[in-house]
Amino acid sequence: MSxxxxxxxxxxxxxxxxxxxxxxxxxxxxxxxxxAQHLQEKGYEDLSPAVLEFLGTLDCGVNVASDVARTLGxxxxxxxxxxxxxxxxxxxxxxxxxxxxxxxxxxxRGERMMADVRAFLAVLDRELGDHLGSGxxxxxxRALQAIDGLLAExxxxxxxx
Numbered sequence: 205m206s207x208x209x210x211x212x213x214x215x216x217x218x219x220x221x222x223x224x225x226x227x228x229x230x231x232x233x234x235x236x237x238x239x240a241q242h243l244q245e246k247g248y249e250d251l252s253p254a255v256l257e258f259l260g261t262l263d264c265g266v267n268v269a270s271d272v273a274r275t276l277g278x279x280x281x282x283x284x285x286x287x288x289x290x291x292x293x294x295x296x297x298x299x300x301x302x303x304x305x306x307x308x309x310x311x312x313r314g315e316r317m318m319a320d321v322r323a324f325l326a327v328l329d330r331e332l333g334d335h336l337g338s339g340x341x342x343x344x345x346r347a348l349q350a351i352d353g354l355l356a357e358x359x360x361x362x363x364x365x
Contacts, residue, residue, distance in 0.1 A: 228348070235328070236260075242324045248317055250293045256321070258286055259295060264315065267308040268301060290314075 209215055233253075240253045251259075261275050273283045287308055290296045295314035301307040310318065332341050 224351075235325075238328070239321050239324055243317060243321060246320055248320075251317070255286075255290070259290070259314070259318070262296070262308060262310065264310060264318070266301075269298075269306040269308060272308065 236253045236256055240251050240256045243251045243256070258276070261272060269280055269283045269287065273280045276283070284306070287296060287298050287306075291298060294311055295317060296308050297311055299307045299309060329341065
């Protein structure tokens with residue numbers, strides 16, 4: 205384990221976990237950006253990476269605005285504004301739910317767009333597999349899922365020391 209020092213002499217230990225955080229964030233950003241660019245080329249001109257990120261959090265069934273807000277770590281008002289924008293673009297529609305809950309569902313156009321992005325990602329899977337070698341992508345995914353599982357266990361009261 206190497207250590208380097210800041211200008212003020214504070215020791216900074218190298219961290220593979222920190223490198224993992226940055227690498228996975230970079231990969232995430234590149235995949236979403238390429239997917240949004242692909243969709244724009246297919247005629248979904250109004251889809252930015254941020255909009256695609258939002259749509260990617262939605263299930264293909266019924267979504268509740270408060271759950272979406274919790275998942276994204278944003279306010280319900282922000283979800284409402286984004287849903288209104290996406291409704292005008294024809295990707296989702298909002299319906300009355302039980303009580304004061306608002307339900308968000310994909311329109312036909314939204315479902316076609318999500319199918320198009322999944323098809324793009326399948327092509328990307330093949331490209332990555334061809335470049336990295338057979339099985340590497342699957343092993344990498346399993347390793348990341350194992351890391352997530354270990355960290356999730358540590359987040360539970362039983363996992364804390």
